[in-house]
Amino acid sequence: SSFYGFRVENKAFKEDEVLKVETKVASDLPLRNPIITVMGHVDHGKTTLLDYIRNAKVVSSEAGGITQHIGAYSVQVNGATITFLDTPGHAAFANMRQRGANLTDIVVLVVAADDGVMPQTKESIKFIQNAKVPVIVAINKMDKEGVNPDKIKQELMGYGLVAEEWGGDTQFIPVSALKGTGVDNLLEAIQLQAEMMELKASPKGPAQGVIIESKIEQGRGPVATILVQSGMLNQGDSLVVGETYGRARSLVDYTGKALKSAGPSTPVQVLGLDGIASPGDTIYVVKNDREAKKVVENRILERKKLESAGKKKLSLEDFFGASDKSEKKILPLIIRADVLGSYEAIKDALESLANNEVGVNVIGGGVGAITDSDVQQAESSKGFIIGFNMRPVTTARKLAEQYGVDIKTYSIIYEVINDVKLALEGLLAPEKTEVYVGRAQVRETFNIPKIGLIAGSVVIDGRIERGCNIRLLRDQKIVFDGKLSSLKRFKDDVKEVKNTFECGIALENFNDVRVDDIFEAYKMEETKRKLESVPGSAVL
Ligand code: GDP
Numbered sequence: 001s002s003f004y005g006f007r008v009e010n011k012a013f014k015e016d017e018v019l020k021v022e023t024k025v026a027s028d029l030p031l032r033n034p035i036i037t038v039m040g041h042v043d044h045g046k047t048t049l050l051d052y053i054r055n056a057k058v059v060s061s062e063a064g065g066i067t068q069h070i071g072a073y074s075v076q077v078n079g080a081t082i083t084f085l086d087t088p089g090h091a092a093f094a095n096m097r098q099r100g101a102n103l104t105d106i107v108v109l110v111v112a113a114d115d116g117v118m119p120q121t122k123e124s125i126k127f128i129q130n131a132k133v134p135v136i137v138a139i140n141k142m143d144k145e146g147v148n149p150d151k152i153k154q155e156l157m158g159y160g161l162v163a164e165e166w167g168g169d170t171q172f173i174p175v176s177a178l179k180g181t182g183v184d185n186l187l188e189a190i191q192l193q194a195e196m197m198e199l200k201a202s203p204k205g206p207a208q209g210v211i212i213e214s215k216i217e218q219g220r221g222p223v224a225t226i227l228v229q230s231g232m233l234n235q236g237d238s239l240v241v242g243e244t245y246g247r248a249r250s251l252v253d254y255t256g257k258a259l260k261s262a263g264p265s266t267p268v269q270v271l272g273l274d275g276i277a278s279p280g281d282t283i284y285v286v287k288n289d290r291e292a293k294k295v296v297e298n299r300i301l302e303r304k305k306l307e308s309a310g311k312k313k314l315s316l317e318d319f320f321g322a323s324d325k326s327e328k329k330i331l332p333l334i335i336r337a338d339v340l341g342s343y344e345a346i347k348d349a350l351e352s353l354a355n356n357e358v359g360v361n362v363i364g365g366g367v368g369a370i371t372d373s374d375v376q377q378a379e380s381s382k383g384f385i386i387g388f389n390m391r392p393v394t395t396a397r398k399l400a401e402q403y404g405v406d407i408k409t410y411s412i413i414y415e416v417i418n419d420v421k422l423a424l425e426g427l428l429a430p431e432k433t434e435v436y437v438g439r440a441q442v443r444e445t446f447n448i449p450k451i452g453l454i455a456g457s458v459v460i461d462g463r464i465e466r467g468c469n470i471r472l473l474r475d476q477k478i479v480f481d482g483k484l485s486s487l488k489r490f491k492d493d494v495k496e497v498k499n500t501f502e503c504g505i506a507l508e509n510f511n512d513v514r515v516d517d518i519f520e521a522y523k524m525e526e527t528k529r530k531l532e533s534v535p536g537s538a539v540l
Helices: 046-057 091-098 119-131 149-157 183-197 289-312 316-324 340-351 372-381 394-403 413-427
Strands: 035-040 072-077 080-085 106-112 135-140 171-174 208-217 221-230 238-241 244-252 267-273 282-286 329-337 358-367 384-388 407-410 431-448 452-465 469-474 477-489 496-498 502-507 518-527
Touching: 035 046, 035 119, 046 072, 046 080, 046 106, 046 135, 046 183, 072 183, 072 267, 080 183, 106 119, 106 183, 135 149, 135 183, 149 171, 171 183, 208 340, 238 267, 238 289, 244 289, 282 289, 329 340, 329 372, 329 413, 340 358, 340 384, 340 413, 358 372, 358 413, 372 384, 372 394, 384 413, 394 407, 407 413, 431 502, 452 477, 452 518, 469 502, 477 496
Parallel strands: 035 080, 035 106, 106 135, 135 171, 329 358, 329 384, 384 407
Antiparallel strands: 072 080, 208 221, 208 282, 221 267, 238 244, 238 282, 244 267, 431 452, 431 518, 452 496, 452 502, 469 477, 469 518, 477 502
């Protein structure tokens, strides 16, 4: 625009103007396929179920018949398509919830018939109810002897999930993920549920999606699995996600087939981003690479602004405190998790527990069992090992015993975070606060051989205690700050002298005490400090 012949430029960069977010009214949009997440307690059969469905229903496009593990796959049920998120650690999922991108349409809650409701079952139910996502319960391991599905229905009723046949609105499907029995019923139940939901999205315009998985592959660079949520993702599109960007060089689906484009509810592996993106982050298509770069540069700038604004808020005390303890204490950790999503979610969450005194440094690990070299690394760096749904191999366990390396295994993310937080709090220097004890005023002074100067004083407020710190005040100025060397009443050493009583006070290494000087007694109390949770950090 021009203003009296001058060009008026809008200096403020508006991200929203670049990332044109689709906000069309839903009613005139075409239907899209449902996205399903499988949740439940560890060992209840999530992986077995997802593997069974993939093996039975997904036809590979490759000659060898090997389907791609890209973090999601789709299957056909009665002519409809349903897409499963194949990340049973569901940590990526927790991340997504945090970022408000609710991408799951239906949750399949797997409960082992021989085990019932366990901690992660409860955690899952909490999520399902908070997010108001419809749930279908798969009562798994029905092939086991003596199991009773009614017992599971009964138990889940206590958590607000009432079976349809008992007057509620939750479908309970008995299955055996191992044998495959009942799985078709489960798929039909999902398809029916999805049909009722009438999910819609526009397959037109620039795509928007969510990162499901992201990793560096040897020889290929960063690869990310994107679940398209709206619009059409095309090969060659310029992409922005978090602080990474790039061009979609190639799109590959879960059967290994190259695609030219991918519409809503399609999971697709994308090559061409310039780094790893975090699961749960929203990915946008922008006009060109230049625009993508601009968005990322702006995001980095904004983040740095926020960071330095955060720094300014530090008080002087914080500042001196920080410069005092200039050496930050770092807890070295090795994390092993069952899936990349969990590994990244835990790593992010733990790294965000840092403040300017203590922090976590994830020095190793990844996906898979805890190995000998993990233990060796932990031993040499004086760190410890966290296994999430992962145990050490036998030799590693023995080695850890031998070295005294701590291996802690978990299956619930917030327990990992809590434990590490406690460990970090142990590293925090205790907070020292001054506690006022009392004052005494000097009435006369005596020089006593071998002892030095004794000040005959009267306590005028509070009390004076042996072992206290003492400040000597003269005309409101501090002339000495140190320790008492003796506290006497008459000839006797005493522990304390109360208000209005007379006493003799001597200071350590200080003799210049004068009449009318004031002794101020104080103590330093140490309190263990808590690690403040950082706002916006990934504490799940
Ligand atoms: P996840 O931790 O929930 O992913 O559980 P997994 O799928 O890894 O299963 C844990 C264990 O239970 C494995 O040893 C499976 O073979 C076993 N399992 C899973 N489903 C069934 C089932 O339907 N019947 C029986 N008998 N075992 C099962």
